[in-house]
Amino acid sequence: MSIKTISSREVYRNPWTSVREDVIERANGQRGIYGVIDKDPASIIIPLEKTAKGEFVYLIEQFRYTVGGRFAEFPQGGWEQADVDPEELARGELREETGLTAEKMTHLSTLQIAYGVMNQKHHVFLAEGLSQGESEPDIEEHDLVLKRVSVQEFESMVLSGEIVDNCSIAAWGLYKIWLEQGRPSRAR
Known part of the structure; x- marks a missing residue:
């Protein structure tokens, strides 16, 4: 290892982050x-719907306090638990x-979010065969807006800078590579 830890001390903690x-x-x-x-594991989900009229994805639009604006992104999040089944987490989110x-x-796949400063795994899932029910947002998610957009519109939103969430863009890139590679099985 090129870097050795001499000492470590926690300087801040809340229910979501240390x-x-x-x-x-x-x-x-x-x-x-x-x-x-340090943050507990999270999941990001690509909800993909295939119809006779084309392919669509579902996005969540919400206010992101840290950057002071509303943005669209794939559904994602964590449960503030270190030991959680990734698929159960993804289905729940x-x-x-x-x-x-x-x-x-x-x-x-499993990616790392901003590993230059943060230790958090991000499990990437493709969700297919979708059925609509009632949402159950957390108290912090009271302002969520669900959007269904065509894949073409989604990709245009990425290229125009309307979607800036690096996790959503990375998940989509991973999905596109997965498709090109012949959909290798990564079943859990």
Whole structure:
């Protein structure tokens, strides 16, 4: 390992996040400080609907406090639990935020969100065979707006800068590669 942890101390904690400050030593002997945000695992879901009229995805639009605006993104989130079944989490987040349930969930991969500063796994799922029910948003999600857009419109939203969520864009890129590679099975 090129960086060794000398000491670590937690400097902040709330139900969703903890922040620690680590004293580190690099391979060249120089010491420094590294700030790390720790979060429990999350899932992001690509809700894909195929119809005779084309392919559609479902997006959530919500206010994101940290950047001061409303943005569209794929349903995603975590349950503030370190040990959670990724598919159960993905199905739960999909139902909570959209009211959708999926016949089939395919685990595409597990990514890391902003690993330069944060330690959080992000399980990427493709949801197919969708059925609409009632959403069950958390108290923080009271302003969610569900949007159904064509795949073409979604991709235009990405290219125009209307969708800026790196997790949604990365999930979509992963899905496109998965399709090109012949849909290798990643069933869980």
